[in-house]
Amino acid sequence: MDELQELYQELIVDHNRTPRNFGRCAHTTHTADGKNPLCGDHIEVFVEKENGVLKEVMFEGAGCAIAKASASLMTTIAKGKTEEEVEELFHLFQEVVTTKPEDPLPESEKLGKLIAFAGVRVFPARVKCASLAWHTLHAAIKNTSSATTE
């Protein structure tokens, strides 16, 4: 698989084309606004949290295929997880997209489909696209109203 196919693999192209959980939660308890000021990517994350569990996670916004697919996949994965589990996934995800191409990727069963974003490693300029949604979700849970990857 070449670098380009590795980056834009089926799962990512699919989530970009038909984003999951696009919209707002009916009973939003936490929300944050995420921006990449340099490129104009803009993602809003909405969370319904109950007893430390993310019952509902949704997003809205506009951005590149990587940013959108990452937000979409994130919502499907974060849904039903506890706050701590989501934080752990956030860190694992960061590791996946920032590990140097020549170094081994983190091995964890928890990663699941997130490993699809490993292709981003070869394109350092795109790391912030991939992580925007995660930063925004993190900000929402921590009750910070905005996030930026700059």
Added chain:
Amino acid sequence: MNTTDVAVLRKEFPMLEKTMHGKPLVYLDNAATTLKPRSVIEKEREYYEAYTSNIHRGVYYFSAFASQQFEDVRETAKIFFDAPEKEEIIFVRGATEGINLVAHSFGKAYIQAGDEILISAMEHHANIVPWQMVAKERGAVLKVIPIDDQGDLIMEEYKKLLTEKTKIVAVTYVSNALGTVNPVKEIIALAHEKNIPVLIDGCQAVQHLPLSLRELDCDFFVASGHKMYGPTGVGILYGKRKYLDAMPPYQTGGDMIASVSFEETSFAPLPAKFEAGTPNIAGVIGFGEALRFIEKYGRKEIAEYEKELLAYATAQVGNLPKVRLIGTAKEKASVLSFVIDGIHPHDIGTVLDTEGVAIRTGQHCAEPVMKHFGVEATARLSVSFYNTKEDIDHCVRALQKTLTLFG
């Protein structure tokens, strides 16, 4: 210029021998920065290897020699830009610093509460934010000349915005996001009818068009060396003596004073007054070489060749399905901005990257322009005279690949 000339010219640029992701580099991001010819690189290296010393102070041979080399560039720049006096050329870090200097110092000397500063809707952030800061500081108002849907300034509105409250007009010669060439001569003449000074941001013009500051008659002019085949971290500010003499210094320190005591300091005359501290000596000397490099090929010849190249790119890219061109002004230079329906510019940029094609994607430091056209960002290619039709073809093939991938 013909294809043989371009083939010869290309050999002067070491970067054009590089590959990106294993493909020969097709460099179409010239509005961001131009590649550097060997002569410029060598000239800069020469200062470090053969006559490093500080300028304007040493009595010894190398310092005098370096000072001469440095000051010779002021003369070269005076001739290149056709400025009335060489003392009116101030060396700065780049156009951004030049605009900040004018906004700050001119603002202090001339702008009062209730005054107006007039800029345009197609300015780079560097020609918006410094004025915004000054307006805030002085209690002045920032006014904006609107643009139409082709990306041309609406001159009728401009005329209406020039009032007795207007203290300065600051507009770009060529838009970095749209490629529009503004009718700067007319803009300047109209402002002068009301005795309003004009700053021209020449960043995207100086490397593409012949120009004469004397003919333009603008009051301030800025340009960055790195966008005209020169080193980064050096640029020029031109200002009419009558303003520069009346403006307070922007930064203070060494090299810019006449005498200092703990009670009082008197400042050196132009240009030293605005050149505090040790400047980018190597950069300025390299910049002089860049000006000679451009002159060797001729700005008229460069303009004609690039115009042809831009027309070709516009036709080829414009013919692709789902493409919308952003910025179709009557007169344009170098820049072709576009969006593809359903594909984000970043994804376009990444596919092109893997094909060895370097373009810019994003907001181009011109967020208001993006808003005007209702887009989040654009893809932008910008040509230089070392580019060829083959470069454009290469880029178009990569765009076709993008369309297939996301189609």
